[in-house]
Amino acid sequence: MSFTTNYLVPFLADNAFLLVITFLVMLLARHLLRSTTPPPPVATPGSNKNMRASKTDTERVEPEDDDNNEDEEDLLPPIWPDDLKQIPYIHTRLTVEESEKKSLQFYNQMNARRSVRFFSSDPVSRTVVENIIRTAGTGPSGAHTEPWTFVAVCDPDVKLQIRDIVEAEEEINYTKRMGKQWVADLKALKTTWVKEYLTEAPWVLLVFKQAYSTLPDGRKRTHYYHEISTALASGLLLAAIQYAGLVTLTSTPLNCGPALRSLLDRPQNEKLLLLLPLGYPSATATVPSLKRKPLEDIMVVV
Amino acid sequence: MSFTTNYLVPFLADNAFLLVITFLVMLLARHLLRSTTPPPPVATPGSNKNMRASKTDTERVEPEDDDNNEDEEDLLPPIWPDDLKQIPYIHTRLTVEESEKKSLQFYNQMNARRSVRFFSSDPVSRTVVENIIRTAGTGPSGAHTEPWTFVAVCDPDVKLQIRDIVEAEEEINYTKRMGKQWVADLKALKTTWVKEYLTEAPWVLLVFKQAYSTLPDGRKRTHYYHEISTALASGLLLAAIQYAGLVTLTSTPLNCGPALRSLLDRPQNEKLLLLLPLGYPSATATVPSLKRKPLEDIMVVV
Numbered sequence: 001m002s003f004t005t006n007y008l009v010p011f012l013a014d015n016a017f018l019l020v021i022t023f024l025v026m027l028l029a030r031h032l033l034r035s036t037t038p039p040p041p042v043a044t045p046g047s048n049k050n051m052r053a054s055k056t057d058t059e060r061v062e063p064e065d066d067d068n069n070e071d072e073e074d075l076l077p078p079i080w081p082d083d084l085k086q087i088p089y090i091h092t093r094l095t096v097e098e099s100e101k102k103s104l105q106f107y108n109q110m111n112a113r114r115s116v117r118f119f120s121s122d123p124v125s126r127t128v129v130e131n132i133i134r135t136a137g138t139g140p141s142g143a144h145t146e147p148w149t150f151v152a153v154c155d156p157d158v159k160l161q162i163r164d165i166v167e168a169e170e171e172i173n174y175t176k177r178m179g180k181q182w183v184a185d186l187k188a189l190k191t192t193w194v195k196e197y198l199t200e201a202p203w204v205l206l207v208f209k210q211a212y213s214t215l216p217d218g219r220k221r222t223h224y225y226h227e228i229s230t231a232l233a234s235g236l237l238l239a240a241i242q243y244a245g246l247v248t249l250t251s252t253p254l255n256c257g258p259a260l261r262s263l264l265d266r267p268q269n270e271k272l273l274l275l276l277p278l279g280y281p282s283a284t285a286t287v288p289s290l291k292r293k294p295l296e297d298i299m300v301v302v
Numbered sequence: 303m304s305f306t307t308n309y310l311v312p313f314l315a316d317n318a319f320l321l322v323i324t325f326l327v328m329l330l331a332r333h334l335l336r337s338t339t340p341p342p343p344v345a346t347p348g349s350n351k352n353m354r355a356s357k358t359d360t361e362r363v364e365p366e367d368d369d370n371n372e373d374e375e376d377l378l379p380p381i382w383p384d385d386l387k388q389i390p391y392i393h394t395r396l397t398v399e400e401s402e403k404k405s406l407q408f409y410n411q412m413n414a415r416r417s418v419r420f421f422s423s424d425p426v427s428r429t430v431v432e433n434i435i436r437t438a439g440t441g442p443s444g445a446h447t448e449p450w451t452f453v454a455v456c457d458p459d460v461k462l463q464i465r466d467i468v469e470a471e472e473e474i475n476y477t478k479r480m481g482k483q484w485v486a487d488l489k490a491l492k493t494t495w496v497k498e499y500l501t502e503a504p505w506v507l508l509v510f511k512q513a514y515s516t517l518p519d520g521r522k523r524t525h526y527y528h529e530i531s532t533a534l535a536s537g538l539l540l541a542a543i544q545y546a547g548l549v550t551l552t553s554t555p556l557n558c559g560p561a562l563r564s565l566l567d568r569p570q571n572e573k574l575l576l577l578l579p580l581g582y583p584s585a586t587a588t589v590p591s592l593k594r595k596p597l598e599d600i601m602v603v604v
Binding site: 014075076078079080084085086087088089091092093094096098099100102103104106107110111113115116118124125126127128130131132134135136137138140142143144146148149150151152153154158180181185222224225227228231232233234235236237238239240243244245246247250252264273274280281284285286287288289290292293295298299300302 | 316317377378380381382386387388389390391393394395396398400401402404405406408409412413415416417418420426427428429430432433434435436437438439440441442444445446448450451452453454455456457460482483486487524526527529530533534535536537538539540541542545546547548549552554566575576582583586587588589590591592594595597600601602603604
């Protein structure tokens with residue numbers, strides 16, 4: 001008489017019901033595990049990686065189920081009419097010499113730009129601010145969605161509230177949140193969480209990126225590449241500021257987005273990308289003695 | 303005699319062993335489910351949200367363990383010496399009238415820019431390309447890391463290989479990967495996966511962002527906000543291209559990054575951000591008849 005016939009078969013026969021239940025529980029658990037295991041990270045347009053370098057090189061985009069399963073009826077109306085005209089592109093060609101001269105001239109002008117932390121309170125004409133923002137608005141954007149809002153603050157009370165919000169968060173960044181490496185990396189720049197320029201400068205510009213827009217029927221239209229587009233427009237903004245003889249400080253206030261958005265009454269689809277004081281430098285303004293990389297360190301010709 | 307004493311108690315007594323096992327299996331399943339459920343997304347500097355709008359408003363940054371637990375000994379060497387000098391910032395102030403005039407002039411010049419898809423094969427002087435890239439290199443960057451590389455391709459064979467890579471991926475984007483909404487959104491622009499301009503234009507610029515740099519001892523230095531910084535620099539690049547009388551098309555080739563990086567032999571810390579043909583428009587170049595948003599739709603004054 002073996003173990004099998006003496007014990008196992010009677011055991012299985014007596015407990016068949018519970019064995020089946022156990023098996024079903026395990027099946028269910030396995031199914032749940034599969035459906036909740038996060039998929040490997042995939043890039044979608046407009047998303048990007050964590051600041052810490054990704055160890056893999058998967059920049060692949062997977063089809064998104066809700067896009068692929070949607071019926072024609074569910075498509076949003078086209079952004080532009082199907083019969084959108086193509087018009088001739090009018091272009092005045094410069095000579096090679098003119099082009100070389102102008103490109104050098106523009107380089108020299110932009111190369112004089114520095115991030116300035118010490119502002120005069122002298123006013124800046126609203127016309128200039130408008131022209132600068134108009135210039136930023138000429139930037140290219142994913143599917144021409146122009147996913148940006150530039151809030152120009154000159155009201156002293158609102159500037160003070162902005163400063164309070166930014167300083168409170170920055171103090172946490174310096175003392176707790178960001179770690180010693182971050183503080184060490186910034187040490188020689190002598191930056192602190194005190195941001196006097198936010199109340200001294202006559203204007204504070206807040207650049208918001210719009211993740212989506214909302215159609216009249218309530219559906220949302222995704223703005224492809226809205227962060228890159230808004231950052232490109234902000235590059236044009238910096239060029240325009242420099243060209244107009246003004247100075248700024250390009251800042252990315254960490255964690256202040258929601259509070260500043262709420263203060264400025266911006267809608268849910270907007271998130272803060274950059275905060276830039278705008279004005280003239282103070283008479284005693286200094287900048288750290290930094291050099292830029294030489295051309296051969298940033299350019300490769302193939 | 304009740305159901306409980308007649309049936310349930312004997313049943314439980316007989317099957318205690320399997321009941322315990324079933325309970326343990328359920329506990330295990332619950333534990334596994336919890337540990338694999340993805341945590342809510344948190345933002346870290348330089349990271350950003352998926353292109354689909356996030357429904358929550360959590361832009362909070364959590365301290366990162368490896369930063370907070372690190373000892374002083376583990377800190378990377380400072381980027382700059384502690385005695386980095388502050389030097390006076392030299393600035394020539396324009397009059398209000400000059401500033402208004404120059405800002406309008408620059409707006410008009412930038413507003414004439416269009417994304418052009420039809421290129422002449424006429425050559426562009428390397429000096430101009432260098433000046434344009436030098437200008438991009440004047441952009442601000444997180445902790446002045448200058449996290450960018452501009453690869454300027456003029457070799458016809460390499461341009462052809464770039465075109466092959468981009469067209470192969472773009473065909474998948476249009477036919478499979480991106481869904482009908484994406485294709486519908488682009489339809490009126492009459493773009494396709496055929497990118498003739500990649501071989502016609504005399505230059506193709508590839509902008510790479512550097513997620514980190516590597517120290518001589520092999521440790522990695524994180525580049526804070528490397529994507530935003532590189533996009534800002536690319537905004538200056540666009541301004542410089544326009545100022546020099548040339549045209550480009552700002553493109554973000556989806557999924558081509560790894561293949562193009564490998565083709566151009568770029569290191570592991572670099573990822574492709576933008577790809578821009580550079581040159582003169584063809585004699586018959588057209589652009590879609592699009593308008594830009596008026597100032598009041600992109601600017602808010604507070």
